[in-house]
Amino acid sequence: xxxxxxxxxxxxxxxxAPIIKAMRKRxxxxxxxxxxxxxYDASMxxxxxxxxxxxxxxxxxxxxSGSHAFQTAEVMKRLEPVLEREKPDLVLVVGDVNSTMAAxxxxxxxxxxxxxxxxxxxSFDRDMPEEINxxxxxxxxxxxxxxxxxGQTNLLHEGVCKDKIFFVGxxxxxxxxASRKLWAQSRILDTLNxxxxxxxxxxxxxxxxxxxxxxxxxxxxxxxxxxxxxxxxFPVHPRTIGALKSLSxxxxxxxxxxxxxVNKGIRCIDPVGYLDFMALVASxxxxxxxxxxxxxxTTVLGIPCLTLRENTERPxxxxxxxxxxIGSTPxxxxxxxxxxxxIPLRPSIPPPLWDGxxxxxxxxxxxxxx
Numbered sequence: 001x002x003x004x005x006x007x008x009x010x011x012x013x014x015x016x017a018p019i020i021k022a023m024r025k026r027x028x029x030x031x032x033x034x035x036x037x038x039x040y041d042a043s044m045x046x047x048x049x050x051x052x053x054x055x056x057x058x059x060x061x062x063x064x065s066g067s068h069a070f071q072t073a074e075v076m077k078r079l080e081p082v083l084e085r086e087k088p089d090l091v092l093v094v095g096d097v098n099s100t101m102a103a104x105x106x107x108x109x110x111x112x113x114x115x116x117x118x119x120x121x122x123s124f125d126r127d128m129p130e131e132i133n134x135x136x137x138x139x140x141x142x143x144x145x146x147x148x149x150x151g152q153t154n155l156l157h158e159g160v161c162k163d164k165i166f167f168v169g170x171x172x173x174x175x176x177x178a179s180r181k182l183w184a185q186s187r188i189l190d191t192l193n194x195x196x197x198x199x200x201x202x203x204x205x206x207x208x209x210x211x212x213x214x215x216x217x218x219x220x221x222x223x224x225x226x227x228x229x230x231x232x233x234f235p236v237h238p239r240t241i242g243a244l245k246s247l248s249x250x251x252x253x254x255x256x257x258x259x260x261x262v263n264k265g266i267r268c269i270d271p272v273g274y275l276d277f278m279a280l281v282a283s284x285x286x287x288x289x290x291x292x293x294x295x296x297x298t299t300v301l302g303i304p305c306l307t308l309r310e311n312t313e314r315p316x317x318x319x320x321x322x323x324x325x326i327g328s329t330p331x332x333x334x335x336x337x338x339x340x341x342x343i344p345l346r347p348s349i350p351p352p353l354w355d356g357x358x359x360x361x362x363x364x365x366x367x368x369x370x
Contacts, residue, residue, distance in 0.1 A: 001370055002030045004088040008038035008099025011293055015094040017052040018174035018359035036075050036099040037062040047273045068098055068129055075102035083110055089370060094118055101133040108140035115143035117171060120151025121313040145362050148316035148351055168361040169353030172296050177356035186279035200286040202234040209290050210240050215328055217247050222330035223266055226337045230285060232266045286340055295323045300350050304340045320351040
């Protein structure tokens, strides 16, 4: 049974790693890995492959960065001959990036069965490119593997046959738990001169937050206020550095570069690998983010998380976890952060099936069904 697994961007790596590992245990499965090359930084992508023990890709499409239309078209154009040559029994896609949707549509048009891991998540905000990717991908898939109950509900409401839906848990948590011993040994806190539970972590990458200067200035203003009480570490995308440096409001609060020792304010550092990043998050006091995956990881780690968006496609992180969705209004961000710093959250129980065994369930179902 030949299965082509698609990986394209940083959020995909943590999801594909445990699935490939589970497939390689099965003699009846021949797993192939196709890397579309959507990730903006090839060297960082390589580091993730190494840290997560992902095998070298069988095929690299080298699509690179570009507009949504460009990336989608290039993945489809370059993937089609690969699938025609390999003739797989199944194409498996993960997450919600452009590569996910492009690969799913390409395989479906070639009449190849498609499985989507992390199906059914919905923010109900079609201004998010990821939401379009999720809807289109799920519409053409034969196997829909969901991480939380909301995924099942959303798919059924959209008219998906229940026989296609499988509640398996969260493969992101598989990677988190499998690498816990490794990231627990990270020296990132020593490198950055940080003390456990004495700092916060910030990540921002959504276009709605970082591409609009007025919105970004408001967010940074709130973060500067928070940093006067709790120092913040901000692994920042290179293209955002220039925008941050141009904001006069943050010039006295933000420090750029790894070599600056910070006693207060916001410390901007280059993006780090998976192991160092998880160590950084696991020892933090608070996380402020617009990332979907980080909402899930903080839920399992028990770290208070403020999501700087108006919605979330992962509601279980709010009902079962440590996440609060608070939008991007500076005054509210400051108020919510102050409340969390005053009164820490009580430990929570992880959502159902977030137990580190989701990938095994996915592979078991594929073996039974195919």
